[in-house]
Amino acid sequence: MSKENLLDTPEEPPSGGSLDRTLFANAEPEPSRPNAGAYPLPYSQNSSPGFSPLLPAVPRLTVSDRSHRFRKMFYPQVTTRDWNNWRWQSRNRLKTLEDFERVLTLTGEEREALGRFRHGLPAGVTPYYASLLDPVDPNQPLRKTIVPVMGEFLRSPGEADDPLGEDGHSPVPGLVHRYPDRVLLLATSFCAAYCRYCTRSRMVGGSDAIGRSKLEAAIAYIRNTPAIRDVLISGGDPLTLDENRLDWLLGELRAIPHVEFLRIGSKVPAVVPQRITPSLIKVLRKYHPLWISLHFTHPDEITPETAEACERLADAGIPLGSQTVLLKGVNDNPDTMKRLMHNLLKIRVRPYYIYMCDPITGSSHFRTSVDAGLDIIRSLRGHTTGYAVPTLVVDAPGGGGKIPLLPNYLEGHDNGDWLLTNFEGKSYRYPDPSLKDRG
Numbered sequence: 001m002s003k004e005n006l007l008d009t010p011e012e013p014p015s016g017g018s019l020d021r022t023l024f025a026n027a028e029p030e031p032s033r034p035n036a037g038a039y040p041l042p043y044s045q046n047s048s049p050g051f052s053p054l055l056p057a058v059p060r061l062t063v064s065d066r067s068h069r070f071r072k073m074f075y076p077q078v079t080t081r082d083w084n085n086w087r088w089q090s091r092n093r094l095k096t097l098e099d100f101e102r103v104l105t106l107t108g109e110e111r112e113a114l115g116r117f118r119h120g121l122p123a124g125v126t127p128y129y130a131s132l133l134d135p136v137d138p139n140q141p142l143r144k145t146i147v148p149v150m151g152e153f154l155r156s157p158g159e160a161d162d163p164l165g166e167d168g169h170s171p172v173p174g175l176v177h178r179y180p181d182r183v184l185l186l187a188t189s190f191c192a193a194y195c196r197y198c199t200r201s202r203m204v205g206g207s208d209a210i211g212r213s214k215l216e217a218a219i220a221y222i223r224n225t226p227a228i229r230d231v232l233i234s235g236g237d238p239l240t241l242d243e244n245r246l247d248w249l250l251g252e253l254r255a256i257p258h259v260e261f262l263r264i265g266s267k268v269p270a271v272v273p274q275r276i277t278p279s280l281i282k283v284l285r286k287y288h289p290l291w292i293s294l295h296f297t298h299p300d301e302i303t304p305e306t307a308e309a310c311e312r313l314a315d316a317g318i319p320l321g322s323q324t325v326l327l328k329g330v331n332d333n334p335d336t337m338k339r340l341m342h343n344l345l346k347i348r349v350r351p352y353y354i355y356m357c358d359p360i361t362g363s364s365h366f367r368t369s370v371d372a373g374l375d376i377i378r379s380l381r382g383h384t385t386g387y388a389v390p391t392l393v394v395d396a397p398g399g400g401g402k403i404p405l406l407p408n409y410l411e412g413h414d415n416g417d418w419l420l421t422n423f424e425g426k427s428y429r430y431p432d433p434s435l436k437d438r439g
């Protein structure tokens with residue numbers, strides 16, 4: 001496809017009606033499911049990935065029990081083939097009060113927030129991700145992250161629409177240049193699901209499409225700035241772009257000699273794992289070294305479908321790291337975070353960052369204390385595998401960049417020794433010859 005044709009394609013990806021024939025060429029008819037039972041399932045906070053595909057004849061198209069029952073109840077006419085088509089998932093996102101009301105028993109507050117929404121971050125969730133929501137409990141962690149409540153309409157002290165000052169560090173539209181050697185390229189404003197705590201809620205889901213001219217200007221800036229060695233492609237969610245557009249974008253960036261390293265930030269494997277198709281993998285694996293940072297919030301997102309999506313990415317040689325926003329009443333306790341980190345390692349994703357929630361407008365109901373974050377790190381460091389311990393950071397308001405937050409393991413020094421505290425609170429001394437010189 002020529003660049004012109006490619007970039008003239010609509011911004012919103014799920015417009016095509018055709019099935020991914022590569023992926024579904026071997027799809028089987030619907031299997032019978034004697035144990036399927038009726039939705040809703042008992043919701044298990046302790047559920048761990050089952051890794052048991054219910055379609056043994058088509059092992060590449062995992063559908064969990066939970067998704068299957070949800071589909072049978074709310075989308076009885078929809079085939080497994082369509083359910084596993086990411087375009088179908090995107091086209092049929094729940095967006096309106098009526099959509100949500102069909103699958104969830106809404107509280108008055110949720111209903112009011114969904115009905116009131118007219119501007120700002122839209123509501124949106126794929127049917128797949130909706131199948132993970134508790135139909136009756138408004139306090140279920142995943143449901144709190146995706147269903148709007150009235151707290152979104154309150155502006156508390158210290159909150160801002162652009163708390164990180166990204167717009168002030170944007171030399172061209174769609175590009176943030178905050179650190180000397182790397183940039184953030186906002187490749188789309190579309191997401192398969194809209195997280196209610198999104199740092200870029202001022203721009204994602206809006207009608208301000210990031211099209212041909214913006215992307216070309218951003219690429220030209222990178223090409224003309226030799227100090228840039230690392231490009232993070234984000235948005236919106238870049239993995240919702242179609243293969244042709246992604247192929248073009250990655251190809252243009254990879255062709256710039258001083259760009260050593262490409263990264264993509266995405267929540268797709270959590271919200272629409274069906275998107276990780278062989279044809280997408282074929283595109284991605286052309287552009288190594290390519291790393292992907294995956295956004296996960298809670299262990300209940302680690303389903304058989306998501307495990308399979310991550311396995312496909314990892315098998316393509318793409319290193320996977322996780323990013324998690326610390327959210328009140330969602331994941332702000334050590335047990336939940338430990339389960340999330342352990343489950344991520346099991347699906348070959350290395351826990352990377354836990355972020356303090358950015359003070360975006362209407363986020364006070366999500367934000368929790370720095371102490372809660374430090375308690376989580378204290379509960380992990382030394383108590384579990386080192387790979388399962390991410391770095392807790394605060395992204396400094398105003399554009400100061402990420403600042404790591406660490407429990408204090410260094411007590412001071414005495415007589416040539418550092419005084420240290422280990423994970424059990426026991427004291428140790430470490431001799432350091434340079435301390436003698438300090439007196």
Ligand code: SF4
Pocket residue numbers: 190191193194195197198199200201204235236237266267295
């Ligand atoms: S997937 Fe990322 S960009 Fe999209 S709404 Fe969620 S946090 Fe924002």
